[in-house]
Amino acid sequence: MPVCIAGMHRSGTSMVARLLDLCGLSLGDEKDMLDGAEDNPEGYWEHKRFLSLNEQILQRFQGGWDIPPAFPPHWERLPELEDLRCEARSLLQTFPVGTPWGWKDPRSSLTLPFWQSLIPDLKVLAVVRNPLDVYASLRKRGRSTQTFALDLWLRYARAIEAAAGEGAFLITHYASFFDDPAQEIQRIAAFCGLDPSAEALAAASRAVSLDRRSTDSGLLDLLALDASSEVKAAYWRWCMEAGPVYETRLQQEMLAAGPAVQAVLQEMRGGGSEPPRFSARDAVGAQALETVLADPRRGLYEATIARQQARIASLLLWHEKDQAEIAGWKQRHQELAAHLQALQSGKAWALVSRLRRQRVRLAPPGSLRARIGSRLLTTARVFRREGFSGVARATVRVAVRRSASRRGKPACKAAAPPDELDSRPVAPMALLDHPPAPAGRPEQPSPPPGPAGDPVVLERSGRDGADTALRERIQAACGARPFVVVISHTSFLDHVGGIETVLRQEMDAFRQRDIAYLHLAPSPAPQIPDSPSLLTVSLDDTTLGEVEVSEVAAVLRQKGQARCRSALVHHTVFWPPSALDQVLEALGDCPRFFWIHDYYTVCHNFNLLRNDSTFCGAPDLHSNACLICRSGPGRKPHM
Amino acid sequence: MSRDIWAATYPALAHKVIVAPLYRLRETDMLNPRKLAPDRPIKIAFAGLSSIHKGWRDWRRIVHALQGRDYRFYHLGGKGPVEETAPAPEQFVSVSSRQNRDAMRQTLVDLEIDVVVSCSICPETFSIVTLEAHAAGCWIVTTEASGNVARYVRKNGCGKVFADVDELIAYLSDASLLATDLRAYQATRDRLAELVYNDGIVSQVYLAAETAPVSEQS
Numbered sequence: 001m002p003v004c005i006a007g008m009h010r011s012g013t014s015m016v017a018r019l020l021d022l023c024g025l026s027l028g029d030e031k032d033m034l035d036g037a038e039d040n041p042e043g044y045w046e047h048k049r050f051l052s053l054n055e056q057i058l059q060r061f062q063g064g065w066d067i068p069p070a071f072p073p074h075w076e077r078l079p080e081l082e083d084l085r086c087e088a089r090s091l092l093q094t095f096p097v098g099t100p101w102g103w104k105d106p107r108s109s110l111t112l113p114f115w116q117s118l119i120p121d122l123k124v125l126a127v128v129r130n131p132l133d134v135y136a137s138l139r140k141r142g143r144s145t146q147t148f149a150l151d152l153w154l155r156y157a158r159a160i161e162a163a164a165g166e167g168a169f170l171i172t173h174y175a176s177f178f179d180d181p182a183q184e185i186q187r188i189a190a191f192c193g194l195d196p197s198a199e200a201l202a203a204a205s206r207a208v209s210l211d212r213r214s215t216d217s218g219l220l221d222l223l224a225l226d227a228s229s230e231v232k233a234a235y236w237r238w239c240m241e242a243g244p245v246y247e248t249r250l251q252q253e254m255l256a257a258g259p260a261v262q263a264v265l266q267e268m269r270g271g272g273s274e275p276p277r278f279s280a281r282d283a284v285g286a287q288a289l290e291t292v293l294a295d296p297r298r299g300l301y302e303a304t305i306a307r308q309q310a311r312i313a314s315l316l317l318w319h320e321k322d323q324a325e326i327a328g329w330k331q332r333h334q335e336l337a338a339h340l341q342a343l344q345s346g347k348a349w350a351l352v353s354r355l356r357r358q359r360v361r362l363a364p365p366g367s368l369r370a371r372i373g374s375r376l377l378t379t380a381r382v383f384r385r386e387g388f389s390g391v392a393r394a395t396v397r398v399a400v401r402r403s404a405s406r407r408g409k410p411a412c413k414a415a416a417p418p419d420e421l422d423s424r425p426v427a428p429m430a431l432l433d434h435p436p437a438p439a440g441r442p443e444q445p446s447p448p449p450g451p452a453g454d455p456v457v458l459e460r461s462g463r464d465g466a467d468t469a470l471r472e473r474i475q476a477a478c479g480a481r482p483f484v485v486v487i488s489h490t491s492f493l494d495h496v497g498g499i500e501t502v503l504r505q506e507m508d509a510f511r512q513r514d515i516a517y518l519h520l521a522p523s524p525a526p527q528i529p530d531s532p533s534l535l536t537v538s539l540d541d542t543t544l545g546e547v548e549v550s551e552v553a554a555v556l557r558q559k560g561q562a563r564c565r566s567a568l569v570h571h572t573v574f575w576p577p578s579a580l581d582q583v584l585e586a587l588g589d590c591p592r593f594f595w596i597h598d599y600y601t602v603c604h605n606f607n608l609l610r611n612d613s614t615f616c617g618a619p620d621l622h623s624n625a626c627l628i629c630r631s632g633p634g635r636k637p638h639m
Numbered sequence: 640m641s642r643d644i645w646a647a648t649y650p651a652l653a654h655k656v657i658v659a660p661l662y663r664l665r666e667t668d669m670l671n672p673r674k675l676a677p678d679r680p681i682k683i684a685f686a687g688l689s690s691i692h693k694g695w696r697d698w699r700r701i702v703h704a705l706q707g708r709d710y711r712f713y714h715l716g717g718k719g720p721v722e723e724t725a726p727a728p729e730q731f732v733s734v735s736s737r738q739n740r741d742a743m744r745q746t747l748v749d750l751e752i753d754v755v756v757s758c759s760i761c762p763e764t765f766s767i768v769t770l771e772a773h774a775a776g777c778w779i780v781t782t783e784a785s786g787n788v789a790r791y792v793r794k795n796g797c798g799k800v801f802a803d804v805d806e807l808i809a810y811l812s813d814a815s816l817l818a819t820d821l822r823a824y825q826a827t828r829d830r831l832a833e834l835v836y837n838d839g840i841v842s843q844v845y846l847a848a849e850t851a852p853v854s855e856q857s
Contacts, residue, residue: 140805484845496737498767502661504740505836513841566845593845596641596656597764602648607692607761615761615784618644 001168002095002119003102003192006109007127008156009065010137012174015208016127016188017045017104019177022204023189023196026101028094047103049091054107056084057114067624068110068155076113088118100193109156112163121168125188126160128238129174131231132217145613150231157234173242175216180245181205187243218253337388353380398524470545474518475555477539482563483516485556485587487580488570491521491536493543499570499597506568511540515565520552520583522574533579549579556586567592573600604638605631640786641764659840661765664774664832671776671828673751680709681817683754684777685729686743686768690719694758694785697804701756702728704808715746716768741833743768747775748831753821754778754811758804762786767834773797774832778824780807797824 003025007013021027028047036043055064060081063069072078095101102125108115109126116122135149170191176184182205189196196204219239223232239250343349360373382390477483492503507517516539523534523546533549556564567587572580584592600606602618610616610629619625621639626632646653683705685698702712712729734746747755755772757779763769763786770791772779779798781788792798799820801807811817 140803496735498765501736501740501767502836506841509836509838509841513846568845591845596645599641599644599761602645608644609692609761612691618648621648 001100001121001123001193002092003100003123003125004108004112004115005102005104005125005127006112006160007106008109008129008131008134008153009106010134010141011106011127011129012177013104013106013127014043014045015174015177016125016172017102018042019185019204019207020102020189020192020194021045022207023185023192023194023200024100025189025192025194026096026099027103028101044104046105049087050103050105051107053084053088053091054105054111057081057111058107060084062622062624063110065107065110066152067628068152068159069624071113076117081114084114085118088114092118102192106156110159112160116163123168123191124160124164124170125191126164126169126171126238127174128157128171128235128242130217130219130222131235132222132225133174136217146227148614150227154228154231154234157238161234161237171238171241171243173239173246175249176243176245177208178216179249181208184243184245187245219250220253333388470547471551471555473544474537474539474547474552475558477516477544478518478555478563481514481516482565483518484510484566484568485564485583486517486519486568486570487572487575487583488519488521489573489575491524491538491543492519493538493541503570507540516540522576522579533576535579535583549582553582553586556583564588564590566590568595569593570595571597571600573606602639603631603635605629605635640762640790644762657844659844660837661840662767662770662834663837664770665835666830666832669748669831671825671831672748673753673776673825680711681754681814681821682711682713682750682752683756683811684713684715684747684750684752686734686747686755686757686772687716688719689714689716692759692761693719694756694760694782695719697758697760697782698756699728700804701758701808701811705811708812708814710811710814713750713752715743715750715752744771744775744833747772747777752777754780754817755798756807757781757785757788757792758807759785759788763788766791770834774834776825776828776831778821780810782807 003020005013005017005020017025017027027033027045032047032049034044034046034048034051058064058069061069061071061075075081102123112124131150131153134153135144135146138144138149168191170188172184172188182201185196185201185204189201219235222235225232239246242250356373357377360370360377363370363373379391379394382394386393486503486506488499488503490497490500492500492507503519507519510517519538520535523536534546535549535552537544537547537552564587567584567590569580569584569592594601598606599608599618602608608616608618610625610631612630616625616629621636626635642656642658646656683701685695687693689695689698698714705712706728714727714729714731715734717733717735718731732746732750734742736742739745752772752775755768755777757766757769757772758781759766762784766785766788769779769781769788773791773795777797779788779792780801781792781798782801782803783789784803789800793800799810801810
């Protein structure tokens with residue numbers, strides 16, 4: 001009967017395969033075996049054709065060794081796999097009949113049903129190793145978080161358990177080979193139908209790689225960990241079935257641990273774990289429990305548990321109290337909102353509002369009164385349209401954008417410390433509704449952007465296009481000399497960061513050639529729903545103001561196609577796609593350059609960190625890998 | 640590496656990708672002030688924003704692992720969103736290029752930082768602080784995961800690249816080995832350098848373009 005050596009990766013399956021080979025198990029021709037590597041210098045003992053078939057199976061279901069696919073029911077008999085079945089049958093025929101043979105590939109743990117459908121009498125030898133040691137080994141091999149490693153371990157364990165009931169099955173623990181190699185090798189050899197000679201057994205015992213066993217965590221190390229109770233329960237089940245050598249070790253560990261075993265057992269029972277599916281040996285647990293009950297420190301532990309339970313009850317009370325307080329504040333908020341609405345519907349409020357607007361309009365552009373006033377007016381307008389929630393949303397949008405900048409998103413790759421950001425001279429909301437200069441009033445030139453702290457007066461074309469002066473300035477600038485249009489995510493004159501630094505130096509290089517640098521960035525002001533997108537426009541080192549994207553596109557359409565030398569797209573985050581399309585379409589056929597400063601064009605999570613912890617390597621758009629990432633659901637729409 | 644990742648997602652555009660260095664280093668007349676005396680502690684810094692993808696957690700691991708050794712730790716740059724639950728184990732020096740583009744390089748020189756740790760956990764397309772550290776005569780230690788940072792360090796011999804942070808910590812744990820490497824490196828860096836924008840991007844790429852290629856920087 002053939003044997004499949006299965007188990008999670010980095011669990012010692014290669015070592016077990018090598019030991020069985022020394023005992024006489026045929027694993028195939030040497031030329032068919034995978035070469036060793038740095039992390040497995042003594043070879044993987046994997047047959048290339050089994051490996052290839054397993055990988056093909058996993059790929060057919062959009063998975064891989066590290067992303068176990070979600071197989072549909074009875075997947076192993078699907079007609080789509082017929083080609084793989086044919087290939088597998090031809091592979092199985094290459095092994096001799098009548099002599100024990102087998103193969104090792106951890107991927108087989110996931111594809112066992114496929115092989116069992118082809119080999120009804122297949123034996124499964126599962127190698128188990130402490131998930132903590134598996135994690136340590138995976139981490140050494142590359143980057144792996146503990147959560148990822150433990151979750152993967154559990155998936156492999158479940159897959160093997162699910163398939164185990166179908167035939168002969170034996171669990172061996174990696175640690176057993178270091179405790180009593182001869183006994184454990186004899187046990188697994190017998191399971192494989194081997195009867196090794198004393199010499200072969202001695203050679204196999206000597207071959208156990210003592211030096212490669214870098215970590216040796218105990219069961220209690222895992223149980224003490226703040227990790228999934230399912231992993232703990234599954235490992236517990238496997239340990240109980242891992243044979244007499246491991247049983248001895250387990251017994252010693254439990255006896256040495258004393259009262260901790262009680263907590264362990266409680267966790268096993270309370271953690272939702274099913275009773276061992278295999279023929280569980282309860283002797284160890286029962287004996288350990290008796291030891292615990294007799295332990296004089298038991299009282300101390302019980303008192304600690306009681307204290308913690310009292311603390312939990314107290315916290316729950318506080319929680320209820322907080323909930324009641326929140327409900328009270330909500331009620332108060334509703335009362336105040338109603339009161340405010342009554343006030344605003346009065347004539348006095350309308351008169352005062354009108355006066356306030358006039359004062360703001362008459363104030364010199366850029367003055368404190370103009371800026372604060374326009375901010376208040378904006379807030380009032382948003383409130384009238386959308387109520388408190390609208391104001392809150394607008395405020396949150398500003399906060400989120402600033403926060404994104406500070407988090408090191410592309411908005412500000414190397415942003416200044418918070419105190420510098422907070423001292424930005426112009427409040428974004430103030431820009432939104434800065435009123436046009438009254439008729440007959442001379443246009444005040446925008447002062448050049450000075451060093452940090454100097455006010456930069458931004459202008460904005462009115463919603464009705466009243467500020468034609470600004471549009472004319474852009475028009476004049478585009479018509480006067482050749483220019484390049486540069487698109488990025490922030491106003492590079494006002495922000496600091498890696499990309500902004502590059503843009504400043506790029507601007508200098510163009511200015512030396514007398515080519516104007518027309519820069520467009522999305523306005524940092526909160527966008528009102530259904531209103532046109534606003535762009536912050538700067539020409540060389542002067543910020544011109546904020547203009548609706550349609551107006552920018554109109555100017556570029558008129559002037560751009562003749563004088564625009566290039567369009568340089570540095571970053572598109574915060575850019576509404578329609579606004580970007582409008583600008584690029586307006587530029588006609590001029591050369592376009594698209595910079596890849598980060599991976600924003602591959603995923604909206606621009607640094608490709610799966611759940612902000614591990615580099616994902618940009619898997620295929622339809623990969624299951626995206627299903628386990630917080631950014632996964634948004635990736636397809638983003639692309 | 641960054642190009643490969645991008646090209647795998649957009650294979651139809653892969654042939655249009657151009658890799659263009661953003662900056663080159665130009666040697667200045669300024670002498671390297673560092674003289675690693677036996678009684679002077681080695682100064683190790685994290686340069687840039689304290690964000691997770693820049694390897695801030697690994698940096699903290701390194702600092703905690705090396706506590707008690709004769710090192711001084713600095714953080715030059717800005718504070719990111721990573722929450723601090725305990726007093727910072729390194730000295731923070733706020734550096735911003737808002738007023739002075741050369742601020743980081745000058746600060747690295749002024750503080751006589753010996754080693755800059757650059758351990759981004761995602762492959763960087765480019766890293767200005769790495770170039771600034773190189774220009775300032777610092778020894779850069781990084782990991783393979785940092786992408787083009789590791790490539791730059793290897794290419795220019797201005798530091799060491801490690802498989803992972805554990806290896807990096809093991810290296811930094813041996814103060815005498817580090818001091819030997821530093822002395823050997825500083826002996827080759829009599830003069831400091833400065834960053835110069837690669838003007839060829841404008842002259843040879845932007846303005847010479849007949850078509851619209853897709854470009855990537857390194």
